[in-house]
Amino acid sequence: MSRRKLDTVALPRPEEAGTSPLSAVIRAWLHSSIISGAFAPGHVLRQEELAARFNTSRVPLRDALQHLQAEGLVMLRPRRGYAVTSLQTTELVELMQLRMLIEGHAGYTATLVRTERDVKALEACLRDMDKLPVKVSTEAQRLRWSVLNRRFHDTLFAAGGRAHLQKIASNISSKVEPYILMEIAITHELMEAHADHHQIFAAFKAGDAHDVSVLSRRHCERTAIRFIEALQGKGLVPELTPKQVTDLGPAVSVEEAPRLRKPRVA
Numbered sequence: 001m002s003r004r005k006l007d008t009v010a011l012p013r014p015e016e017a018g019t020s021p022l023s024a025v026i027r028a029w030l031h032s033s034i035i036s037g038a039f040a041p042g043h044v045l046r047q048e049e050l051a052a053r054f055n056t057s058r059v060p061l062r063d064a065l066q067h068l069q070a071e072g073l074v075m076l077r078p079r080r081g082y083a084v085t086s087l088q089t090t091e092l093v094e095l096m097q098l099r100m101l102i103e104g105h106a107g108y109t110a111t112l113v114r115t116e117r118d119v120k121a122l123e124a125c126l127r128d129m130d131k132l133p134v135k136v137s138t139e140a141q142r143l144r145w146s147v148l149n150r151r152f153h154d155t156l157f158a159a160g161g162r163a164h165l166q167k168i169a170s171n172i173s174s175k176v177e178p179y180i181l182m183e184i185a186i187t188h189e190l191m192e193a194h195a196d197h198h199q200i201f202a203a204f205k206a207g208d209a210h211d212v213s214v215l216s217r218r219h220c221e222r223t224a225i226r227f228i229e230a231l232q233g234k235g236l237v238p239e240l241t242p243k244q245v246t247d248l249g250p251a252v253s254v255e256e257a258p259r260l261r262k263p264r265v266a
Helices: 020-034 048-052 057-068 089-113 116-130 139-158 164-189 191-206 211-230 242-246
Strands: 073-076 081-084
Touching: 020 057, 020 164, 048 057, 057 073, 057 116, 073 191, 081 242, 089 139, 089 191, 089 211, 089 242, 139 164, 139 191, 164 211, 191 211, 211 242
Parallel strands: none
Antiparallel strands: 073 081
8 A cells, every 4th residue: 555645634723623632632533544555554644743733832742742652653763763663473363363254253252242332333334334345446436435434443343332352353453454554555355354254243132142152253354364374475484374363272163163143134
């Protein structure tokens, strides 16, 4: 994915910040720019440019960057300033495996206590996603899908009412999302992910916590495999195999889940 210059992204004007501290506004905008792929892994965040764009000193800017560093989204390089975190292969594998475990558990616990209001909220997310083509061809479509995809998963996790679990799941998703967008930029393909979301929703609506858990984990597995295959199509990470990524040790595998059914997609 090509790296975009700072001045090509619409920044909120200072007068739009309202009563929010400016550091929070900067942090929120940077967070969105990173997980949407507008700032690719490795992108240098020049403090002088950001300070000028927000018409501010570097104090609120440093505060925002320090918060993002604590979340693992940016890294401070000695004598070179901040840059968007660029993960090594082993780190990516670790995060993808954690995502499989965490999202499976989060989906399970959310379904156990979900309400009719939660079902309607998740369905609304799904209907918005249905408006996008299953084969995206523009950056605007990819970024729109990224926003809706994040909303779908966050809405699902929020139904569980477990703040710590939701925070962990959201943090992992934030770190993985830019790499998912890289895969989509290469393949332009959303069909499998789209079908996964429909199946997860059908199980969630039916109140089947077991199936939501298994389907959520399988969804993460498929995403990881597509990402690896997309990179290998470019001659990268030839040493990785799908099994290395999806092998979670003693955890129950998708193939060992006898109750899994495939809900019909409406």
